[in-house]
Amino acid sequence: MSLANLCIIAACLLPVVTAALAKAKGFxxxxxxxxxxxxxxxGWMSKQQGWQARANAAQANGFEALPLFIAGVLVAQQSGASQGRIDQLAIAFVVLRLVYVALYLADQASLRSLVWAVGVAISIALFFI
Incomplete structure (x- = not known):
């Protein structure tokens, strides 16, 4: 299994982690x-505030980011692109998603949006490598 495929799994698990963070206050x-x-x-989540509400929003955005990233990795692999380059971009995407979550929890909106945009650009770049 390639590093990029492992990154797909990691990217799929990240929203689960942020959901747990969002709900942790109530456990x-x-x-x-x-x-x-x-x-x-x-309904319970809609009543949360502060970092728990932001963790829930990060969860939703994590699920929204998955289709483009997964498709990008698969298209790049099927197109015969260099697996090393695919792996690098996939790792960068996962790292950026971790930074994104941290910035979301810290309520750093502008920087978070910049990191989000770079992550989307990486997902799109996978289609063209």
């Missing part, structure tokens, strides 16, 4: 005490 508490409500998870 271990009873629902009536404001704990996580698995009967209405989206």
């Amino acid at each position: 271990g508490k009873r629902r009536r005490d404001g704990g996580y409500d698995n009967h209405d998870p989206r």
